[in-house]
Amino acid sequence: MRYVCLVYFDPKVVFNGSSESNAVLAEAGAYDGELKTSGHLVIAQALAMPQEAITVAVRDGRMATTDGPFMETKEMLAGFVMVEARDLNEAVRLASGLPLAKLGYIEVRPVPDFSKPRPTL
Amino acid sequence: VTDPVTDPVTDIVTEVATPDIRAQLDAVYRAESRRVRATLVRLLRDLDAAEEAVHDAFAQAAERWPQEGLPQNPYAWLVSVGRFRTLDRWRRHRRLAAAAPTLEVLAEAMAVPDLSEQLDHAHLDDDTLRLIFVCCHPALAPEARVALTLREVCGLTTEEIARAFLAPTPTIAQRIVRAKAKLRDEAIAYEIPSRTELAPRLDSVLQVIYLIFNEGYAATDGPALTRPDLGATALRLGRLVVALSSDVEAIGLLALMLLHQSRQATRVDTAGEIVLLEDQDRSRWDRASIEEAQALLERATASRRIGPHVLQAAIAAVHARAPTLAATDWSQIIALYDVLFRVAPSPVVALNRAVAFAARDGAEAGLAAIDTVIGQGGLDDYHLAHAARADMLRRLGRTAAARVAYTRALSLVKQGTERRFLEARLAALL
Numbered sequence: 001m002r003y004v005c006l007v008y009f010d011p012k013v014v015f016n017g018s019s020e021s022n023a024v025l026a027e028a029g030a031y032d033g034e035l036k037t038s039g040h041l042v043i044a045q046a047l048a049m050p051q052e053a054i055t056v057a058v059r060d061g062r063m064a065t066t067d068g069p070f071m072e073t074k075e076m077l078a079g080f081v082m083v084e085a086r087d088l089n090e091a092v093r094l095a096s097g098l099p100l101a102k103l104g105y106i107e108v109r110p111v112p113d114f115s116k117p118r119p120t121l
Numbered sequence: 122v123t124d125p126v127t128d129p130v131t132d133i134v135t136e137v138a139t140p141d142i143r144a145q146l147d148a149v150y151r152a153e154s155r156r157v158r159a160t161l162v163r164l165l166r167d168l169d170a171a172e173e174a175v176h177d178a179f180a181q182a183a184e185r186w187p188q189e190g191l192p193q194n195p196y197a198w199l200v201s202v203g204r205f206r207t208l209d210r211w212r213r214h215r216r217l218a219a220a221a222p223t224l225e226v227l228a229e230a231m232a233v234p235d236l237s238e239q240l241d242h243a244h245l246d247d248d249t250l251r252l253i254f255v256c257c258h259p260a261l262a263p264e265a266r267v268a269l270t271l272r273e274v275c276g277l278t279t280e281e282i283a284r285a286f287l288a289p290t291p292t293i294a295q296r297i298v299r300a301k302a303k304l305r306d307e308a309i310a311y312e313i314p315s316r317t318e319l320a321p322r323l324d325s326v327l328q329v330i331y332l333i334f335n336e337g338y339a340a341t342d343g344p345a346l347t348r349p350d351l352g353a354t355a356l357r358l359g360r361l362v363v364a365l366s367s368d369v370e371a372i373g374l375l376a377l378m379l380l381h382q383s384r385q386a387t388r389v390d391t392a393g394e395i396v397l398l399e400d401q402d403r404s405r406w407d408r409a410s411i412e413e414a415q416a417l418l419e420r421a422t423a424s425r426r427i428g429p430h431v432l433q434a435a436i437a438a439v440h441a442r443a444p445t446l447a448a449t450d451w452s453q454i455i456a457l458y459d460v461l462f463r464v465a466p467s468p469v470v471a472l473n474r475a476v477a478f479a480a481r482d483g484a485e486a487g488l489a490a491i492d493t494v495i496g497q498g499g500l501d502d503y504h505l506a507h508a509a510r511a512d513m514l515r516r517l518g519r520t521a522a523a524r525v526a527y528t529r530a531l532s533l534v535k536q537g538t539e540r541r542f543l544e545a546r547l548a549a550l551l
Contacts, residue, residue, distance in 0.1 A: 001278075001280070038176060038180055039176075039180050040176075086278055087272075087278030087279040087280055087281075088278075088280065088290050088293075088294040089272065089279045089294050089297050089298065090172065092294055093169055093172065093173070110290070120532075
């Protein structure tokens with residue numbers, strides 16, 4: 001099964017220039033390499049800062065845009081790593097190895113199986 | 122002791138003449154990955170490290186076997202490679218405190234002089250048993266023991282366990298994560314308990330074995346109703362625990378599993394569809410299993426201590442003795458369920474009692490009993506509760522209400538064969 005590890009962090013913590021943060025950032029690429037070697041990696045992608053984003057919505061057939069995402073929290077979505085794993089626990093183990101987990105948070109989301117019914121809410 | 126580890130791989134490997142390495146690798150994975158993992162847990166003393174090592178070993182096999190061919194002993198090859206890769210990773214990461222285990226474990230793991238000595242069958246039995254006792258350790262919450270054993274010993278995925286327990290997947294995942302953390306933090310010894318500690322640690326082992334059996338007997342997912350490999354695993358583990366402990370409940374559990382197993386061939390027809398108890402060809406029930414179970418049950422009931430497994434086996438034995446469904450001693454079954462409910466109350470036991478009540482006293486009384494049980498809660502997401510209710514309504518000619526209940530059951534059922542059975546029942550209502 002595939003899982004996406006969404007990486008959230010506070011840019012003030014990660015990009016503060018401290019030796020600890022820089023060390024974590026340096027490790028991040030190496031861990032992606034390990035995931036690739038072990039066959040778990042599908043894709044890893046960092047994202048630019050939310051200030052560079054634009055949010056699009058279409059209502060009544062008309063497009064409206066706003067700058068950035070509507071985020072009140074300090075943590076931003078900073079990137080994602082899609083992995084192929086046996087189950088959720090293996091995905092969690094892989095996510096716990098992501099160096100940025102030491103500074104931010106990783107949300108592990110299964111990629112849905114479209115042969116199953118949609119969730120009823 | 123029945124050997125819990127047969128060696129199908131060697132057969133598979135020598136039989137397959139065409140060098141379809143991919144298929145052979147899959148076969149080795151199915152047959153060996155659990156044993157490889159159990160041994161690596163012993164050698165590395167860490168469940169996560171063992172999981173990673175198993176993955177590394179099979180990744181390496183996928184790379185090398187196509188060129189080099191299958192090794193003589195795939196199991197030993199995989200254990201050696203997995204262990205080596207882990208020790209290598211630990212050495213590289215030693216400066217990163219979080220990634221490395223204690224130096225003591227590392228030193229000990231590296232000190233194993235000749236691995237081949239430790240890979241014989243006697244060690245293998247112990248590895249599996251040791252892993253079971255670790256996963257069923259009393260320091261863990263009962264539900265964590267079950268989840269951990271199913272995943273680490275039986276190789277179920279977190280998603281499969283969640284379906285078996287009618288629980289959300291993240292809940293089960295957390296249970297497993299926390300259980301592993303607890304084993305690590307409290308430095309739980311990876312040992313088989315001594316004879317004096319055995320009894321208190323056995324109950325949760327039995328519970329886990331029965332759940333494994335049920336997962337194999339009526340799988341919650343996939344196209345086929347049965348998963349014979351899990352059923353066989355549970356029986357082997359059951360026999361092993363009986364041999365090791367002579368515990369009454371272990372004997373009861375083994376009898377119960379044998380009685381279920383005896384009906385295996387008649388539970389589905391040639392098309393793979395469900396055959397109800399009333400329609401099963403009783404002449405095809407496996408008499409050898411039934412007789413073995415009867416003997417075990419006599420041995421168990423001679424003792425004073427009667428627990429839930431012995432009681433459930435006694436109920437199954439009443440069915441096994443009955444020549445036809447109509448000739449079944451339902452009063453005795455209801456009486457046994459009454460005792461069972463006192464010993465181990467659960468909504469599912471209450472539901473089964475209500476269904477037995479229906480068989481003795483008719484659909485009207487059965488429906489009232491089932492509604493009472495459902496009203497007490499805990500069965501809302503259990504498809505069989507709604508299916509049982511639908512069956513009563515159908516027999517009473519209350520078609521509209523039966524349709525609603527079948528639809529509800531269908532919205533909850535996960536297993537393909539059960540789904541088709543319910544769909545057929547729903548379609549037949551028109």
